[in-house]
Amino acid sequence: MVDIPEDLLRRSAEAKARALGVPVEAVLAEMTGEGPPVEVPRAEPMERPVTDAEAAAEAEPEPAMSEVPPRSQPEAEVEISQGAEPEVAAEEPKVAEYDEEPVPPAEASSEVEPVAAEAETGPAEVATLVEERPSDDGSGNGSGRLAAMVTPRPVVPPTGLPEGVRTQRLLTVVKARAIQTVKPDPTDKVNTWPHLMLMEFSALLAITGLLVVMAVVIHSPLLDPANVNLTPNPSKAPWYFLGLQELLSYFDPQIAGVMVPTFTGLIGFMLIPFIDKNPSTRPSDRKFAVMLYSIFIAGSATLTMFGVLFRGRGFNWSYPWRDGIFFDDLLDWVHFE
Amino acid sequence: MANGNGRTALKDRVKEAQEKLWGSQVVEAILRPGSPFKQGYQDSPRNRSYVVMNNVLYHLHPVKVKRHGVKLSYTLCLGGLSFFLFIVLTITGIFLMFYYTPTGELAYDDIQRLSTDVAFGSLVRNIHRWGAHLMVLSVFLHMSRVFYHGAYKPPREFNWVVGVILLLLTLLLSFSGYLLPWDQLALWAVTVGTNMAGFVPVFGNQVKFALLAGAEVSAATLLRFYVLHVLAFPFVIVIFMAVHFWRVRKDGGVSGPL
Numbered sequence: 001m002v003d004i005p006e007d008l009l010r011r012s013a014e015a016k017a018r019a020l021g022v023p024v025e026a027v028l029a030e031m032t033g034e035g036p037p038v039e040v041p042r043a044e045p046m047e048r049p050v051t052d053a054e055a056a057a058e059a060e061p062e063p064a065m066s067e068v069p070p071r072s073q074p075e076a077e078v079e080i081s082q083g084a085e086p087e088v089a090a091e092e093p094k095v096a097e098y099d100e101e102p103v104p105p106a107e108a109s110s111e112v113e114p115v116a117a118e119a120e121t122g123p124a125e126v127a128t129l130v131e132e133r134p135s136d137d138g139s140g141n142g143s144g145r146l147a148a149m150v151t152p153r154p155v156v157p158p159t160g161l162p163e164g165v166r167t168q169r170l171l172t173v174v175k176a177r178a179i180q181t182v183k184p185d186p187t188d189k190v191n192t193w194p195h196l197m198l199m200e201f202s203a204l205l206a207i208t209g210l211l212v213v214m215a216v217v218i219h220s221p222l223l224d225p226a227n228v229n230l231t232p233n234p235s236k237a238p239w240y241f242l243g244l245q246e247l248l249s250y251f252d253p254q255i256a257g258v259m260v261p262t263f264t265g266l267i268g269f270m271l272i273p274f275i276d277k278n279p280s281t282r283p284s285d286r287k288f289a290v291m292l293y294s295i296f297i298a299g300s301a302t303l304t305m306f307g308v309l310f311r312g313r314g315f316n317w318s319y320p321w322r323d324g325i326f327f328d329d330l331l332d333w334v335h336f337e
Numbered sequence: 338m339a340n341g342n343g344r345t346a347l348k349d350r351v352k353e354a355q356e357k358l359w360g361s362q363v364v365e366a367i368l369r370p371g372s373p374f375k376q377g378y379q380d381s382p383r384n385r386s387y388v389v390m391n392n393v394l395y396h397l398h399p400v401k402v403k404r405h406g407v408k409l410s411y412t413l414c415l416g417g418l419s420f421f422l423f424i425v426l427t428i429t430g431i432f433l434m435f436y437y438t439p440t441g442e443l444a445y446d447d448i449q450r451l452s453t454d455v456a457f458g459s460l461v462r463n464i465h466r467w468g469a470h471l472m473v474l475s476v477f478l479h480m481s482r483v484f485y486h487g488a489y490k491p492p493r494e495f496n497w498v499v500g501v502i503l504l505l506l507t508l509l510l511s512f513s514g515y516l517l518p519w520d521q522l523a524l525w526a527v528t529v530g531t532n533m534a535g536f537v538p539v540f541g542n543q544v545k546f547a548l549l550a551g552a553e554v555s556a557a558t559l560l561r562f563y564v565l566h567v568l569a570f571p572f573v574i575v576i577f578m579a580v581h582f583w584r585v586r587k588d589g590g591v592s593g594p595l
């Protein structure tokens with residue numbers, strides 16, 4: 001039999017006394033085996049919240065319980081002694097990890113208080129109604145938010161309870177954290193087949209059609225063989241980098257060629273969700289974000305267009321209607337066959 | 338059954354064989370239980386689910402999706418189209434690989450021969466090239482769609498980050514492919530592009546050297562870009578796409594109505 005620490009015993013006694021409406025001293029005496037079994041008043045509450053201490057005390061047959069005829073749910077009893085007792089009674093009386101604000105013991109007794117929830121393996125970690133399914137290990141607990149651990153009571157009610165009434169004891173409250181997003185409210189859904197698939201298939205056909213038409217009409221360029229000694233004038237990057245190349249003609253290459261792509265382009269974009277703390281997704285609530293992004297799009301589109309159309313020999317400014325287009329990727333490659 | 342000759346008619350025999358085949362263990366093994374191919378498709382909620390569940394590609398999707406997400410105007414299918422273009426590029430790319438040698442002597446001629454000597458060579462090359470441009474465009478537009486919907490907000494922050502990596506990889510794929518025709522356009526576009534790497538503070542020259550396999554674009558660069566283009570980048574982007582699609586579902590599907 002494990003020695004129960006003094007303070008735990010005291011808390012347990014206080015809780016029990018409050019629940020039963022009897023003096024604390026009497027309960028304490030009973031628990032330590034120094035006093036007679038406490039007379040329980042008729043009007044005993046049926047469900048009593050229980051503290052960790054009481055749970056600990058519970059783990060051993062205590063005098064009050066011994067009034068009760070033989071336990072009818074031995075497996076359930078085992079659960080307690082595996083899970084709760086070593087944590088609470090034998091180890092230092094630490095309160096469960098889930099308990100964010102530990103409640104001072106004195107006030108705790110009447111609260112629903114998290115207790116010793118961190119027993120790694122034992123079923124005590126788990127939240128179930130033990131009464132009906134004593135051996136349920138609760139592994140299907142996934143969707144639960146709040147789960148109550150209830151220790152079993154003997155099926156036969158303690159003295160003073162009407163026939164058929166079982167008491168349940170709240171041992172611990174475990175906040176289950178869902179492992180994936182749980183939709184709180186039902187949403188309006190339709191079957192993927194046929195609704196979404198039809199849409200996707202149409203989109204797929206459309207883009208294939210577009211692509212084939214493009215491939216037939218526009219030929220890929222193939223200029224003269226690569227020659228390291230013959231620099232074409234102008235030399236242009238692929239169109240998706242032409243905006244950057246355009247920037248290079250305004251700013252120092254360190255800035256336009258390295259800082260802008262790395263810090264605004266890559267890191268900056270990755271950080272967007274962490275900078276934009278506005279939870280709303282309604283466009284009217286996020287005018288600033290929408291504006292910034294639109295400026296970004298308009299800016300890069302403009303720069304790219306400048307790079308493609310308005311840069312001629314030596315990457316100098318030129319007008320496409322006057323000097324022609326210096327963009328080999330497209331020019332002269334449109335055929336109709 | 339039997340016709341006038343006391344023989345079974347051909348039609349009946351075919352039908353019998355068909356039934357036998359359909360009930361055979363091989364077909365049984367291939368088709369999952371409840372497959373509409375096995376039991377015939379009648380429109381019912383159950384069969385609608387089976388269609389999705391019994392196909393490895395379809396089951397990237399959940400059985401049901403939010404009604405608003407199905408509207409073309411919501412996603413514009415841009416993410417899906419980016420993925421589809423990637424598949425098209427993979428298929429046409431494999432075709433091109435049969436005819437292309439990544440060496441300074443052969444690369445240019447191979448591309449030229451592709452348009453003259455190979456059946457559909459020119460068409461496939463064009464599809465590959467314009468498909469690549471379209472993919473850059475559609476990924477960019479997809480990103481913009483996601484931004485305007487605020488779809489990067491919790492719990493989808495991580496998927497946005499994955500997305501940015503996908504954008505980078507898409508650009509890298511496109512850029513590394515740009516060099517492969519080994520003509521003046523390819524050579525100098527890549528020279529201009531990689532010159533920027535030289536401006537990286539402190540390590541500029543090292544970065545450029547690693548990228549080009551030398552001080553400037555050369556045949557060694559061609560090989561390097563080829564391997565990156567046909568192997569390394571596709572490998573990495575497929576992994577990130579897998580994570581991306583997986584997270585779309587784990588984060589609760591396409592983001593809610595605005």
Ligand code: HEM
Pocket residue numbers: 412414415416417419420476477479480483486488489493496497498499500501502503504507578581585590591592593
């Ligand atoms: C190779 C490139 C990419 C592919 C194949 C791809 C594919 C997809 C697909 C199929 C979806 C489902 C919804 C839809 O179609 O819009 C999706 C959603 C999403 N993508 Fe991408 N994507 C790519 C690049 C990106 C980029 C560049 C970003 C952002 C920087 C991004 C961020 C997201 C986010 C946050 C979602 C969730 C949207 C929502 O729930 O409404 N993706 N992606």
